[in-house]
Amino acid sequence: MKPFLPFESRMVPMPMNNIDTDQIIPARFLKTTSKEGLDKQLFCDWRYDAQGNPKPDFILNTPRGQNAQVLLAGDNFGCGSSREHAPWALTQFGFRAVISTSFADIFKGNSLKNSLLPIVVSHDVHAKLLALPEAAKVRIDLASQTMTLPDGERVEFPVDPFSKTCLLEGIDELGWILKQENSIAAYEAGRVGSIDTRV
């Protein structure tokens, strides 16, 4: 992973609550064995008609939906399944952050492992962001955990400190866990009542 650097971007508003993972990427696209090529399937059933033509009124098909790195979504974004294809599709489309008033647990965890920053804001800040003009940009700085609005207002957002370090340094969890070999081996030595699936 690349280190997560500060950036400035317009926002793509999708002010709907409970946008679920079946909308972010429908299950029929999960038959792939690759992580790649999912950007075209992002929000597929909202984005294309039955013939596969882009629906002109869906925001990702409008100029506003192009070349922006921040998705501004409603409450409980990413609810539903554990499919990591959801953050894969979002990042491959170009998103680097999603702003909402809350996120589903599994989606949030998956996003943090894929350099997609879930930013939780208050309902007041959310309403203010939604009311900004189309061209308005926000600046997102993970190191200081702040988002700067066009009027200069700085909004702090929470991030798990461990995930923050991983994102800023561009490292993943597995390397860290592998270094805990001694603790894992010691724990295993004391386990009782284990199963053996190989019998």
Add this chain to the structure above:
Amino acid sequence: MSGNLKTTERQAGGSVGAIKTLSQKVWDAHVVHEEPGAPSLIYIDLHLVHEVTSPQAFSGLRERGLKVRRPDLTIATTDHSIPTTDRSLPIVDPIAANQVAQLDKNCKEFGITHYGVHSNHQGIVHVIGPELGLTQPGMTVVCGDSHTATHGAVGALAFGIGTSEVENVLATQCLLQRPSKTFRVNVTGSLKSGVSAKDIILALIAQIGIGGGTGTVLEYTGSAITALDMEGRMTVCNMSIEGGARAGMIAPDDTTFQYLNGRQFAPKGADWDAAVARWRRLPTDQGAKFDREVTINGDALEPMITWGTNPGMGIPISAAVPEPSSVSDPLERDALTKALTYMGLEAGKPLAGHPVDVVFIGSCTNSRISDLRSAAAILKGRKVNPNVRVMVVPGSMEVKRQAIAEGLPEIFRAAGCDYREPGCSMCIAMNGDQLQPGQYSVSTSNRNFEGRQGKGGRTFLASPLTAAATALTGVVTDVRTIL
């Protein structure tokens, strides 16, 4: 994340006087390593693997040159992408066929037991875990699937993970996690005739909303829960994620032990006695505090059904579809209006009597033998409505065998149902079993999101009893009218 007080209690581990909930006991027993600034490293006792969320994780292992640390604690099955038609035929969809073959290849290469397409143990991953006795009280169980919460029914801490975490567990048998808050759901009284486990969980989600359990582990307690058999408990725990909770648990009791005793992977002999003694210490201690509690009056529950596009949009079957104008929050109001439009429903009208095209009885929520029995009891000696396609999909080869032993396939076929081979089928519509655009289903599955059962399809979630009653009439039917 919990407050400091809880962390202190947990670090006290098994010390005298530590009062803990069921989930805290399981958590504490699995902490491998803790250090400031990092989540806890917890050990995983059982890792369930399926074809959809694992290929990229195995690729990751290859790229790093890693092995599967504990193949003995890992089990795979194929369930999501496979057809539910004749198993002797090849898989027609080349992309699905490749994914299924890839899991076979990965399991062979990494030494993992795989109950594949032609195995006698094949089935939906959350059906075969408990039925083989693989999932046991006090375990930590993970799977790259959000319905892993199912296994909490035996008193395991079981939750869904993403593919990166699948890779972490394959490589290290460990996960980095923060403890969840605790949320007790107390279901009092006893269920009336026609009301089942599915109605309990649909009622809970309708009450707390689909994000209501975010950040928590649910623990289901109360007389209406302890009266459930194990399969009913699995139905309840299965849909914990539809309330936003990654895990849902029920304290192990004699019902649990009776269910597990003698199953293939359950302990035997003296090991069994020792295990039961350990498991009896798992239930939440008296006086333990939960971060949140709700109570549901089981006596007052009716059969539930969803009308909208998320599992929280549920109503008692005698009620009317809600009016968006009754909701003050503008985004919530928009969501209701959008859901009504997608579903083609009128606000203020009851759902009962609405025609359906398909009835689906199956999924990790409701495809076990008791689900098939309750549907068969309604359908026996009757004919399904000719306008409805009724699909019955057993959850596993074991369920299929048991159903044959009880004569259930004959009942379903005589009634005019399409009785199929085990798999996830129309719950997730990855395998060709799907609704056509605009079609309505009453489904015993767990999600009614837009397009979940096929692009443009419209899903009413309900119990096997409600599904079977609807199959007979062709319209959404209150099962209590035909009991």
